[in-house]
Amino acid sequence: MALPAFALFGPPGCGKGTQAVMIKDRLGFLHVSTGDIFRNAIARKDPQAMEAQEIMQRGELVPDELIRDMLSNELSILLKEQKDAKGLILDGFPRTVNQAGLLDALLEQHQLRFMGVLSLEVEEEELIQRLINRAKEQGRADDTEDVIRERMRVYREKTQPLEEYYKDKKMYFAANGVGSLEEVYTRIVPIIQSWM
């Protein structure tokens, strides 16, 4: 049977990446982060990624088709290497309504069964504080408060509409993203297990 896949959804700083790693380690899912794929492509000086690097540094979204192609390549490699995976977590994709359309073809191409989006809900001011602290802790010098606020604005404008899009399809599942890592994990794990 096709492997179940879902997208972790929510604004920057909502804890998607951390929860994704917990789901990966404890439930045996594959974790694919388009932000990581893009950063890795820049690190190995991939020409197309280098061209889009400035866009990312401004806190904006890189072109849909570029992200789609990078994600598709990564999926081909991962799904071939890790045949015993229990499912797939998409982290950072889809991020626009257009990407949600592109996702359908990707799912079919890679024989994945899409279960929906799982949203971690956190207030915006708490998110901005979390991101500022993370930038300090991890020494992300280019993650200034201005860039963080821009990423939040882009989220509201381009990504937030996906909430209605998936609600209409009855594929939107939300959990409170405030609390300890374990508290949040406990809230989302029954939803994920119902898809396995």
Ligand code: AMP
């Ligand atoms: P993230 O680590 O998910 O916050 O992603 C970091 C940056 O990579 C984003 O601010 C975008 O510039 C770019 N990026 C990641 N995923 C996507 C996507 N699905 N669509 C467009 N740009 C993306």
